[in-house]
Every structure is written in C-alpha cells, then in structure tokens.
Amino acid sequence: MKIRNIILGTVMLIAASCAPKNETERKVDELLSRMTLREKVGQMNQLSGGAWLVDQAARGEVGSILNCVDPSEINAVQKAAVEQSRLGIPILVSRDVIHGFRTIFPIPLGQAATFDPAIVEQGARISAIEATASGVRWTFSPMLDVARDPRWGRVAEGSGEDPYLDVQMGVAMVKGYQGADLSDPTAMAACIKHFVGYGAAEGGRDYNSTMISERSLRNTYFPAFKATAEAGAATLMTSFNEIDGIPSTGNRWLLKDVLRDEWGWDGMVVTDWNSAGEMIAHGFSRDLKHSAEQAINAGVDMDMMSYGFIQYVEELVKEGKVSEKEIDRAVRNILKLKFELGLFENPYVDETLSAKVDYAPEHLAAAKQAAVESAILLQNRNNVLPLDKARTILVTGPLADAPYEQMGTWAFDGQKEYTVTPLAALREEYDVIWEPGLEYSRDKDKSSFARVRAAASRADAAVVFVGEEAILSGEAHSLSDLNLQGAQSELIAEVAKAGKPVVVVVMAGRPLTIERDLANCDAMLYSFHPGTMGGPALADLIKGKAVPSGKLPMTFLRDAGQAPFYYNHNNTGRPCNGTETLLEDIPVAAGQTSLGCTSYYLDTGYGPLFPFGYGLSYSSFEYDKPVLEKNVLGCDDVLRVNFTLRNTGKYEATEVAQLYVQDLVGSVVRPVKELKRFQRVSLAPGESRTVTFELPVGELAFWNIDMKYLVEPGDFRLWVAGDSASGDAVEFVVE
Ligand code: GLC
Numbered sequence: 136m137k138i139r140n141i142i143l144g145t146v147m148l149i150a151a152s153c154a155p156k157n158e159t160e161r162k163v164d165e166l167l168s169r170m171t172l173r174e175k176v177g178q179m180n181q182l183s184g185g186a187w188l189v190d191q192a193a194r195g196e197v198g199s200i201l202n203c204v205d206p207s208e209i210n211a212v213q214k215a216a217v218e219q220s221r222l223g224i225p226i227l228v229s230r231d232v233i234h235g236f237r238t239i240f241p242i243p244l245g246q247a248a249t250f251d252p253a254i255v256e257q258g259a260r261i262s263a264i265e266a267t268a269s270g271v272r273w274t275f276s277p278m279l280d281v282a283r284d285p286r287w288g289r290v291a292e293g294s295g296e297d298p299y300l301d302v303q304m305g306v307a308m309v310k311g312y313q314g315a316d317l318s319d320p321t322a323m324a325a326c327i328k329h330f331v332g333y334g335a336a337e338g339g340r341d342y343n344s345t346m347i348s349e350r351s352l353r354n355t356y357f358p359a360f361k362a363t364a365e366a367g368a369a370t371l372m373t374s375f376n377e378i379d380g381i382p383s384t385g386n387r388w389l390l391k392d393v394l395r396d397e398w399g400w401d402g403m404v405v406t407d408w409n410s411a412g413e414m415i416a417h418g419f420s421r422d423l424k425h426s427a428e429q430a431i432n433a434g435v436d437m438d439m440m441s442y443g444f445i446q447y448v449e450e451l452v453k454e455g456k457v458s459e460k461e462i463d464r465a466v467r468n469i470l471k472l473k474f475e476l477g478l479f480e481n482p483y484v485d486e487t488l489s490a491k492v493d494y495a496p497e498h499l500a501a502a503k504q505a506a507v508e509s510a511i512l513l514q515n516r517n518n519v520l521p522l523d524k525a526r527t528i529l530v531t532g533p534l535a536d537a538p539y540e541q542m543g544t545w546a547f548d549g550q551k552e553y554t555v556t557p558l559a560a561l562r563e564e565y566d567v568i569w570e571p572g573l574e575y576s577r578d579k580d581k582s583s584f585a586r587v588r589a590a591a592s593r594a595d596a597a598v599v600f601v602g603e604e605a606i607l608s609g610e611a612h613s614l615s616d617l618n619l620q621g622a623q624s625e626l627i628a629e630v631a632k633a634g635k636p637v638v639v640v641v642m643a644g645r646p647l648t649i650e651r652d653l654a655n656c657d658a659m660l661y662s663f664h665p666g667t668m669g670g671p672a673l674a675d676l677i678k679g680k681a682v683p684s685g686k687l688p689m690t691f692l693r694d695a696g697q698a699p700f701y702y703n704h705n706n707t708g709r710p711c712n713g714t715e716t717l718l719e720d721i722p723v724a725a726g727q728t729s730l731g732c733t734s735y736y737l738d739t740g741y742g743p744l745f746p747f748g749y750g751l752s753y754s755s756f757e758y759d760k761p762v763l764e765k766n767v768l769g770c771d772d773v774l775r776v777n778f779t780l781r782n783t784g785k786y787e788a789t790e791v792a793q794l795y796v797q798d799l800v801g802s803v804v805r806p807v808k809e810l811k812r813f814q815r816v817s818l819a820p821g822e823s824r825t826v827t828f829e830l831p832v833g834e835l836a837f838w839n840i841d842m843k844y845l846v847e848p849g850d851f852r853l854w855v856a857g858d859s860a861s862g863d864a865v866e867f868v869v870e
Contacts, residue, residue: 608644
C-alpha cells in the first residue's frame with residue numbers, strides 16, 4: 136500500500152507538473168525566473184515584529200512577519216517591501232489567531248465540547264473577518280494535536296483525544312478561516328499544526344520526546360492533518376518534538392514522503408518558532424547552518440525565527456549541500472500562497488476597517504452561543520440547576536470577575552475591557568452578594584473565608600467560580616498536579632458549610648481532577664475558558680434561559696497519576712473486570728499474590744472520573760436500541776443505524792448523540808471503541824425522533840499488520856449513546 140501510495144502521489148505530482156499551468160503557476164514561474172538566490176532566501180525568512188523590520192523588508196530579506204497587528208505598522212512594512220525592494224514582493228502577515236482575534240471565542244478545547252462543527256466554522260470565519268481587517272492574512276491555526284494527557288498545557292488549543300472529533304473541528308476551522316476563495320480580502324490562510332505527534336509528549340511535559348509507531352501515526356495522529364490538507368489548508372507547521380529521535384522539522388519521511396508524495400498536498404510548510412535551530416539542542420544538527428540544510432532538504436519552505444535560512448542558505452547552495460531546485464520548490468510554495476491571497480494586487484489594509492468590524496454585535500452573539508454550547512454539566516444533584524427560583528445568590532471565587540483570565544490562553548488580541556464576566560452578567564439576573572473569597576486561582580489566603588460563608592448563609596444559593604488563570608495552560612505550561620490550585624477547593628468546602636445549594640463553575644484550560652470538589656457541591660458546570668461572552672453564556676445556563684449540551688472532548692481523571700487515559704484505548708490482555716482489589720481492601724500482611732490480575736491502580740481503581748463524550752442536561756434523554764438496516768455488510772456498503780431518541784425531561788434541550796464502533800478482531804489489536812459519528816439533536820419535552828447515522832463501511836479501514844489501509848472483514852459492535860461509556864452493543868458483520 137505504501138509503495139502504491141507513493142507511486143500514486145508521484146504520478147499526481149508529475150501530472151500536476153506536466154498539466155497546463157494555471158494562471159497563478161505561470162505568474163510564480165515568471166517571477167521566480169527573475170529572482171536572485173538572495174531574494175529567494177529572503178522569501179523563506181519569517182521574522183517576528185513590525186516597524187523595526189522595514190529596512191530588511193526594503194532589501195527583500197523578509198518573506199513574512201508575525202506578531203504585528205497594528206494596521207499602520209503593517210502597511211509601513213508592506214510599503215517597504217512592495218515599493219522599495221527590487222521585485223516588490225509583498226509580505227505575508229501572520230498571527231496566532233487561535234480562538235478569536237478581538238472577539239474571543241471559547242478555547243479550542245471548549246469549542247470541541249460543543250460537538251458543533253457549524254458553530255466552530257462560524258467562529259473561525261468571524262476570527263478571519265476581524266483579523267484580516269487589521270492586516271493579518273495568515274493564522275497559525277487549527278492546532279490538530281490529538282492529546283490524551285491533561286498534564287500537557289496545550290490540550291487547551293486542540294480538540295482533545297479523539298481523531299474523528301479532531302477531523303470535524305479541524306476541517307470546520309480551515310473552512311471558516313479560508314472561506315470559499317483565498318483572494319477574498321477576509322480570507323485568512325489556515326495553518327494545520329503541529330505536524331506531528333506533539334501532543335504525545337512523554338509525561339505530558341511540553342516539548343518532550345515522543346515515541347509513536349508509524350501505525351499509530353497513521354491511525355491516530357495523521358487523520359486530521361490528512362483531512363484538513365484535503366480540505367484545502369493552505370499551510371502546515373512542523374512540530375517541536377522528535378518522534379523516535381527524528382525532529383519533525385528535519386523529518387523528510389513526514390514532510391516529503393507522506394505530505395507530498397502520498398497525500399499530494401501542495402501547500403506551504405513553515406517551521407515552528409526556531410524549531411529548525413532547536414534541532415541543535417535535540418542533538419540532530421551540528422550547528423545552525425546544518426539545521427538549515429536539514430530542514431530545507433527535509434521539505435521545509437519557510438523558517439520561523441531561527442535566522443538559519445537567511446544566514447546560511449546561499450553558502451549551502453554554493454557548497455552543493457542544498458540544491459537551488461529545493462530552494463525553488465520552497466519559494467514556489469510561498470509565492471503561490473501570496474498570489475492566491477491576492478497580495479500582489481492588494482498588499483495594503485484599510486486602516487479604518489478594524490474599528491468597523493471588531494466586536495460587532497453579531498460577533499459577540501456568536502461567541503456567546505459558542506460559550507453556551509461549550510459548557511458541560513458534570514453534576515446536578517437534586518436538580519439544583521437551573522437556579523430559576525433563587526432571588527439572592529452569593530457569587531464567589533477567583534474566576535467570577537476575571538475578564539483577562541476568562542479569555543484563556545493564546546488570546547493575544549482580545550481586550551479584557553470587552554469581556555463580560557459572570558459577576559456582571561449574574562447581576563442582571565439576581566440580587567448578588569459578591570465576595571471574591573480568593574483574588575486569583577493560586578491564591579492561598581483564606582482570611583476572608585468566614586465572611587464568604589456568612590454571606591452564603593444569607594443567600595438562597597451560592598455560585599463558586601474556580602479554575603485556572605489563563606497562564607496556567609497553553610504552551611510550556613504543563614502541570615504534574617491537576618487539582619484546583621491554591622485554596623480553591625477549601626473555598627468550595629467553606630461555602631458548602633452554610634448548607635445552601637452550591638453550584639461550582641470551573642473555568643480552565645484543561646480537564647482538572649475535581650472529584651473532591653464534586654463532593655462539596657450540588658452542581659458543577661465545566662467551562663473551558665469561555666472567552667469574551669462567557670459571563671452572559673454562563674448566566675443564561677445558571678438561570679435556565681439556556682440548557683447545557685456540551686460533551687467532554689477529553690476523559691476526566693480521578694488523579695493525574697492515571698494519565699495518559701483515553702476512551703479509545705486498546706483492551707490489553709487483562710482488561711479490568713470489576714474483581715479488582717483496592718488499596719483499602721488489602722488485608723494487612725497479605726500474601727504475595729496478585730490482587731486483581733488486571734490493568735488497574737490499587738488506589739484509584741480503573742475507570743476515569745468522567746468518560747469522553749459525557750455531559751448532562753437539565754432534561755433527560757432515552758435512547759431506544761439502535762436498529763441496523765443490514766447486519767451483514769460488504770466493504771462497499773453503507774451501514775445505516777436508526778435509533779429513536781426521546782426527551783424524557785421537562786426542558787427543551789439538545790443531546791449530542793454519538794455512534795461508536797469496535798472492530799472485535801484485527802490483524803493488529805483495535806481500540807475498544809472509536810467515535811465514528813455524532814449529531815446534535817434538539818427536542819422539546821416529551822418529543823421523540825428517529826435519527827439515522829450513515830457510515831460507509833470504508834470508514835472502518837485502518838492501517839493493519841501489513842501497513843495497508845483497508846477494512847478487515849469480521850465481527851463488529853456498535854453503540855449509540857450520549858457518551859463513550861453508555862449504550863447497549865449491537866453486533867454486525869463485514870464480509
Ligand atoms: C509557538 C507555538 C506555535 C505558534 C508559534 C508562533 O511557539 O508552538 O503554536 O504558532 O510559536 O507564535
């Protein structure tokens with residue numbers, strides 16, 4: 136299969152190179168033919184900054200800038216490039232627009248919790264409208280790193296642990312950013328990152344080594360990159376990590392054999408920040424010059440901030456270590472993108488535009504809806520929520536009125552002045568007693584706790600906002616302990632002593648270990664940093680104007696020691712079977728025998744706190760057992776699964792119905808479950824609806840023992856449920 140893929144990809148590339156060149160390719164060839172080697176290398180050089188780069192831009196030594204978002208400053212640098220450099224090649228302006236530009240949406244992990252690709256695409260489109268109005272035409276998003284370890288701070292930026300959800304969200308973002316036509320002035324080139332396997336960092340420690348087999352890459356980590364590449368993603372970013380000793384930025388198999396030859400992708404490859412130069416620290420490059428040689432020969436087109444390309448590539452070409460053919464390949468990819476974005480025709484940004492589009496009411500409304508749908512109801516004892524009868528409530532906790540923290544990580548250009556906090560929004564709905572209790576999430580000062588408890592006793596109910604400051608998740612912010620920081624858990628316990636209904640709202644960048652906090656509250660809403668409009672969204676949910684529909688995009692652990700833990704795991708030869716002996720049950724001086732003989736922990740047992748896909752509603756739903764149109768199918772058939780979903784509660788509500796499949800026996804072991812479809816179904820109280828999932832049998836294919844991508848006939852099971860741990864299995868056979 137691999138050889139066949141390479142042949143196919145090569146044929147595609149040859150065919151493309153022989154095909155009559157389109158208008159853009161002709162323009163690229165013509166411009167390239169006039170460029171000196173120095174000018175070519177200048178295009179491959181990306182630098183962070185604005186006005187201070189004017190002189191280098193005028194010399195044609197900068198192909199792209201990042202981290203400048205001031206329209207006039209961008210125009211100044213652009214003017215130098217377009218009107219002073221010999222060939223007038225415009226500069227590509229880039230920024231990390233990860234979950235909004237000015238209007239900040241929930242962090243990507245929260246957007247994944249919506250299981251709503253449409254709202255994610257809308258958010259990306261709005262992000263592009265606001266960012267391009269400031270002159271940004273390239274974003275370093277979507278981050279597609281499958282992540283199974285919440286100790287890794289960058290789980291905040293991705294779509295969680297499941298490859299299928301990752302694909303749906305990644306494709307939605309690429310479509311939203313790029314729109315229908317890259318030459319549209321509101322189109323922003325997407326950048327699928329970090330290629331590849333960055334989320335598998337050992338120990339959840341950022342930048343750490345990864346050991347991922349080719350089969351795991353192909354079955355778990357590649358799918359979202361392949362799908363977004365096929366969806367037209369314009370660029371790709373290499374990852375910091377090394378896989379089995381090979382840094383991605385120097386990995387020719389990844390960047391040429393797979394990306395170009397197998398997938399036939401013709402976009403532009405940029406390194407991560409100095410990830411070329413970091414190959415020296417990896418021990419893969421002798422020096423910066425060697426790293427530039429390796430990166431270019433591996434297939435990198437543009438160098439973000441190592442300065443290696445601009446300093447050494449001319450020497451490397453003269454020494455024959457890098458061919459000018461490789462340079463031309465890279466520069467073609469860069470120029471093609473600039474032509475496609477229309478930068479040659481329209482290099483400048485209208486400096487009056489951003490004031491007209493930033494924070495537009497419809498943008499804020501979309502951000503609020505995304506925040507509503509991203510919130511996950513984890514517990515609701517005695518149906519305490521919604522607080523629709525309470526009049527006076529205590530609002531407390533360090534995240535109740537934290538406009539900056541609420542935006543979450545990678546929200547550079549969101550302005551906290553526009554954030555509406557839960558405190559502000561709840562004051563519109565209730566008589567609020569406001570007692571912060573703690574000033575920030577790491578605060579250990581309990582001196583005001585007595586006052587908080589007294590205030591709780593005066594209220595009808597208490598709402599405690601806890602979680603993480605924005606800086607505690609994101610890049611280089613790994614944690615070994617996932618409990619609430621500071622005295623937050625004690626604050627919850629203190630409020631509970633007042634004996635009133637207690638609602639806890641967690642705003643965080645990752646799944647925290649909150650089991651002990653669940654014991655001290657009646658209800659818990661989990662809101663992955665909800666962004667600018669998180670306050671009104673949470674107030675509507677607390678009041679009952681909206682009903683929670685979010686589902687967990689990552690497994691929630693009892694203890695960080697369980698990581699990595701994910702639902703789509705292999706079964707092992709000794710799966711947990713409920714007979715396990717737990718720590719407190721071990722007799723003193725127990726004989727030296729195995730206690731459970733299965734794969735579990737003596738102290739935390741086996742299961743997670745909450746499974747992938749889990750989330751409650753104010754209503755309740757019942758699933759009838761799914762009925763298959765056919766139970767025996769061929770590889771070219773479509774599996775049709777019909778099931779009736781009923782809203783058995785008293786609220787109009789939306790359920791995210793999920794379809795999971797298990798391939799019981801394979802030439803390599805297969806996960807115990809894999810998400811293959813999901814659908815948001817809105818039902819009135821008492822309403823039921825028959826829903827159909829259609830799944831081409833071809834989507835059960837995987838990379839097998841022979842490294843062939845195919846469906847292996849055999850027995851399968853499927854489940855339709857509201858999370859990955861529920862539902863009754865239905866058998867089917869593929870012949
Ligand atoms: C960072 C991140 C990457 C980001 C880039 C530019 O180090 O790893 O995700 O896009 O640098 O800011």
